[in-house]
Amino acid sequence: MKGSLGLSRKAAVSAGMAGAALVLMAGGAAFTARAAQGNDGIEVLKLRPDFYVIAGAGGNIAVQIGPDGVLLVDAGRAEVSDQVVAAIKKLTDEPIRFILDTNADADHVGGNAKVAKAGQSIFPNTQGGNGFASAMTNGGAASILAPEKVLLRMSAPTGAVAAYPAEAWPTEAFYTPRKSIYFNREGIEIALQPAAHTDADSFVFFRRSDVVAAGDILDTTRYPVIDVAKGGSIKGEIEALNRLIEMAIPPGPFIYQEGGTEVMPGHGRICSQFDVVEYRDMVVIIRDVIQDMIKRGMTLDQIKAANPTKPYDKEYGADSGDWTTNAFVEAVYKSLTGKK
Amino acid sequence: MNRAMFHRIVPGCILLVASVPGFAQIDLSGSWASINHEDSLERGGGPYTVDYAGIPFNDNGRARALSYSQSQLSMPERICAFYTPFHMMLGPFGIKIWNETEPLNGRTVAWKIGAWEDRDTTTIWMDGRAHPSQYAPHPKGGFTTGEWDGEVLTSTTTDMPAGYIRRNGSPSSDKATMILHFFRHGDLLTVAGVIEDPVNLSEPYIITRSYQLSTNPITPAAAPCIVGDEGPQEGVVPHFLPDKNPFMDELTKLYGIPREAALGGAKTMYPDFRKEIKDKFVLPAKCTLNCGGPAGGRGGAGAGRGGAAAGAPGGAPPPPPR
Numbered sequence: 001m002k003g004s005l006g007l008s009r010k011a012a013v014s015a016g017m018a019g020a021a022l023v024l025m026a027g028g029a030a031f032t033a034r035a036a037q038g039n040d041g042i043e044v045l046k047l048r049p050d051f052y053v054i055a056g057a058g059g060n061i062a063v064q065i066g067p068d069g070v071l072l073v074d075a076g077r078a079e080v081s082d083q084v085v086a087a088i089k090k091l092t093d094e095p096i097r098f099i100l101d102t103n104a105d106a107d108h109v110g111g112n113a114k115v116a117k118a119g120q121s122i123f124p125n126t127q128g129g130n131g132f133a134s135a136m137t138n139g140g141a142a143s144i145l146a147p148e149k150v151l152l153r154m155s156a157p158t159g160a161v162a163a164y165p166a167e168a169w170p171t172e173a174f175y176t177p178r179k180s181i182y183f184n185r186e187g188i189e190i191a192l193q194p195a196a197h198t199d200a201d202s203f204v205f206f207r208r209s210d211v212v213a214a215g216d217i218l219d220t221t222r223y224p225v226i227d228v229a230k231g232g233s234i235k236g237e238i239e240a241l242n243r244l245i246e247m248a249i250p251p252g253p254f255i256y257q258e259g260g261t262e263v264m265p266g267h268g269r270i271c272s273q274f275d276v277v278e279y280r281d282m283v284v285i286i287r288d289v290i291q292d293m294i295k296r297g298m299t300l301d302q303i304k305a306a307n308p309t310k311p312y313d314k315e316y317g318a319d320s321g322d323w324t325t326n327a328f329v330e331a332v333y334k335s336l337t338g339k340k
Numbered sequence: 341m342n343r344a345m346f347h348r349i350v351p352g353c354i355l356l357v358a359s360v361p362g363f364a365q366i367d368l369s370g371s372w373a374s375i376n377h378e379d380s381l382e383r384g385g386g387p388y389t390v391d392y393a394g395i396p397f398n399d400n401g402r403a404r405a406l407s408y409s410q411s412q413l414s415m416p417e418r419i420c421a422f423y424t425p426f427h428m429m430l431g432p433f434g435i436k437i438w439n440e441t442e443p444l445n446g447r448t449v450a451w452k453i454g455a456w457e458d459r460d461t462t463t464i465w466m467d468g469r470a471h472p473s474q475y476a477p478h479p480k481g482g483f484t485t486g487e488w489d490g491e492v493l494t495s496t497t498t499d500m501p502a503g504y505i506r507r508n509g510s511p512s513s514d515k516a517t518m519i520l521h522f523f524r525h526g527d528l529l530t531v532a533g534v535i536e537d538p539v540n541l542s543e544p545y546i547i548t549r550s551y552q553l554s555t556n557p558i559t560p561a562a563a564p565c566i567v568g569d570e571g572p573q574e575g576v577v578p579h580f581l582p583d584k585n586p587f588m589d590e591l592t593k594l595y596g597i598p599r600e601a602a603l604g605g606a607k608t609m610y611p612d613f614r615k616e617i618k619d620k621f622v623l624p625a626k627c628t629l630n631c632g633g634p635a636g637g638r639g640g641a642g643a644g645r646g647g648a649a650a651g652a653p654g655g656a657p658p659p660p661p662r
Contacts, residue, residue, distance in 0.1 A: 055475040238575075255420050256460055270476060315513055
């Protein structure tokens with residue numbers, strides 16, 4: 001007896017059983033993002049059917065792929081742009097169309113220029129060459145979207161030296177608290193967080209993929225970097241984390257099913273809403289402890305000596321590097337007291 | 341005892357005394373009812389708020405535990421959160437175990453420990469697959485692989501969310517690793533668990549528990565959960581400030597147990613610690629709570645905490661450390 005595919009009954013049964021086994025074996029993998037690691041330390045994780053994360057290239061990079069092309073959240077460090085572009089080309093032949101920057105730090109926007117140039121603007125460049133349209137589309141490169149404050153931090157007034165070359169600057173800056181685009185048949189919201197890590201942070205929420213790119217407001221590898229000099233504050237950081245918890249939805253009422261919103265931090269592993277709650281709670285508790293010490297009249301040095309972050313230092317603390325535990329305590333103290 | 345010694349010696353000792361079938365890879369499937377004699381209070385009503393005795397906390401882990409308020413369980417963001425897979429070793433419930441096989445050759449691809457209302461399914465993959473990337477999400481059930489060492493199944497779980505290793509807020513981090521050894525002796529199943537947590541513990545934490553094979557089926561189904569209003573507003577995090585935990589001396593007041601024992605640490609796991617605190621222990625005049633022992637002893641009301649954890653009313657106070 002032959003089945004509809006021309007297989008004998010025995011072969012069909014065997015094929016079905018083998019298929020069932022494959023499904024069974026794949027079942028566990030569905031819970032975890034699959035990763036491919038290159039020799040350069042860059043890893044590519046598949047989060048959704050058309051949604052990837054590139055880790056290890058500085059800040060995490062989100063990659064949304066579809067018929068409209070490739071949309072990235074952040075571009076990583078400049079030094080690894082070639083590897084980032086190569087990793088994207090392994091995923092798809094579609095051109096990079098957009099980069100959305102979550103802040104103006106070098107590990108997020110350093111790759112803007114090279115990665116954008118590897119892409120192609122969605123705007124037709126009918127004149128080609130160096131004409132007006134070419135200038136309007138950044139030489140035909142992919143567009144770079146960011147809040148205006150990211151542009152202000154990356155650029156400089158005429159005559160002054162900018163932090164980044166013009167080709168890395170956002171081509172589409174906005175100053176509204178919310179910006180949205182519809183790309184690859186998906187609603188994408190950019191939500192400005194006005195005073196958290198800096199004054200130029202934003203979340204990027206992919207509605208259909210159900211993924212939020214949180215930028216450096218969420219950094220699972222260390223205490224949140226609160227750059228008070230650039231407009232960051234502990235109050236804004238906590239408000240932003242609360243907002244992130246609101247945006248992310250856990251799997252409920254069927255909590256035994258895997259799923260729920262995935263949150264891509266600026267650095268570190270992919271998080272669930274619960275992971276963000278853990279992180280937010282840590283920040284709130286440390287804020288409360290330092291606030292209490294300030295109320296009791298303790299100076300900054302006394303507070304540092306009292307080690308208000310002790311319960312969390314093994315997990316998030318650092319004695320060296322660009323963001324030490326003391327730097328975090330100092331940032332919280334300064335933003336609570338208003339002292340410079 | 342270091343980790344390597346534990347994993348060699350403990351299975352060996354148990355195998356020596358156990359009567360096991362003479363073939364490797366025994367069947368673990370079935371409904372296993374929980375035997376809650378061991379650590380009865382722990383698995384019933386739950387431990388005292390500041391009872392960390394026997395937990396090898398480092399200073400950070402202890403500080404974090406002391407900042408914990410039970411009211412966190414009522415936070416809207418936490419009401420429907422599961423416990424980690426380690427809760428199998430802590431909770432009062434039985435477990436359902438079954439295997440999933442490859443249809444063509446019958447090979448076991450995975451052992452499953454069914455979900456319960458407070459923890460997710462644990463899938464023990466037996467096909468040698470790699471553990472996930474350091475950047476991958478941590479599912480509620482973690483990620484587990486297993487291998488047989490004779491008749492002992494050893495599973496290794498990583499990629500768990502943060503959680504607790506005792507039901508009083510004793511923390512475990514998302515970097516913790518849990519190793520379980522499953523020993524079957526006829527209708528008895530002993531599980532020896534070792535949890536290592538570089539964030540909160542200075543040494544491996546070891547706990548065992550036992551199950552009895554049951555003909556009453558255990559249904560491996562977690563319950564749905566809808567967040568209700570239990571008091572705390574969203575964004576508020578109940579906790580205790582440093583040195584302000586009101587339960588710090590609860591065990592001392594109730595049982596005369598020295599604070600240094602209640603606060604845990606690696607040394608509290610070892611027998612020699614009893615000698616260290618022997619002179620600090622003061623037998624209370626009267627036992628008032630969870631007294632255990634026969635009824636009619638010199639304890640007081642003996643008010644239990646409910647469930648299997650409740651001591652016999654009127655029982656004697658716990659014996660002094662020896």
